[in-house]
Each structure stands twice: as C-alpha cells, then as structure tokens.
Amino acid sequence: MKIGLFFGSFNPVHNGHLIIANMVLQEAKLNQVWLVVSPQNPFKKKITLLKERERLNLINLAIENNSKLKASDIEFGLPKPSYTIDTLTYLKEKYPQHTFSLIMGSDNVEQIHEWKNGELILKNYKILVYKRTEEEKLQHPNVKYLEFPLLDISATFIRLKIKEGFDMNYFLPEAVWNHIRDYKLYK
Secondary structure, X not given: OEEEEXXXXXXXXXXXXXXXXXXXXXXXXXXXXXXXXXXXXXXXOOOXXXXXXXXXXXXXXXXXXXXXXXXXXXXXXXXXXXXHHHHHHHHHHHOOOOEEEEEEEHHHHOOHHHOOOHHHHHHHOEEEEEOOOOOOOOOOOOEEEOOOOOOOOOHHHHHHHHHOOOOXXXXXXXXHHHHHHHOOOOO
C-alpha cells in the first residue's frame, strides 16, 4: 500500500489539514494518508499543546467516515522528542509491505537539512510538498511539489481566536468544533 505520512502537532486539526491530506491523497495517487500526531516536535514548545491523546481524538472526530485518512499514534511509544527519521525507521520495520512518503509544507522542506538525518530522509523517501509560500526552492529527485491553492489557515490563529471567544465553526470540522466548544479546550 502507498501511504502518505502527514506529521503534525494538529493542535487542533483544522479544515486546512484535511484539505491538504485529501488533495495529496488524490494528486499523488496514494492508498491512504496517515495523520501522525507528534507528541513533541523538537522545533516547538510544549506549553500550548493539548495532551497527545486529546489531539488524536480530535483527528478521529474529524475523519470518522473517511477510510482513506487514518489518525496515527505511532509516535506515542517512541522516545521524545519525536524525530521523523526514527519514526520512519520504525514504520519501515513494522510495515515492510507499505511504501511511505512524507507530506509537508514548502516551509518545512526548506528546513529539512536542519532535521536529524535530513539528508537520509531526502535520499530514501519521496517527499510530497504542498505550498505554504509561492517559492519552490529545494530541487531534488525525491521532492515533488503538488499543485493546489495556497492555504493559509493556522492552528495558532485558531487557538488564539478560540481563547478570545470567537466562533471557529468554519475553520474546523463540525465534530471537532463541537468537542472543543463543549469541553472548553484552548480557553
């Protein structure tokens, strides 16, 4: 099976994430996209994160009827902080029958040389890139830029507006918004 791995904090998962996952799934002709919840991104502060299980639950609420998208807790049992190369190595050992590609924004692919074993990731994995900026700087045989509209929806913005009391219904899947509102998350 061809699987795209979409890593993220998903704090919270929003419609932009789901649009990207769905478009990459179709554009790259993948069988599934796994939304991999990162317990602790080494480049981000942990202070603003909901607990990892709560973020996983929000993804499950968002994709409940879509068999092509899957919420993944694969990094929950791995050492923290989470390094992509370690997760990829683990997945390759656990699921040798699958072919994995990485899904990431153009801003992240530009920083891949700063990642732990970034060159090894570039060498051994296809990277499917969605635009976060208008530029496509990194040229590499394993990097494929996908064409669809630039989405500028930010979980940081969503969290801020929820804290300020805004209705974020149209930014989030309905089930996710209802859960966040009912449990007063991000307040």
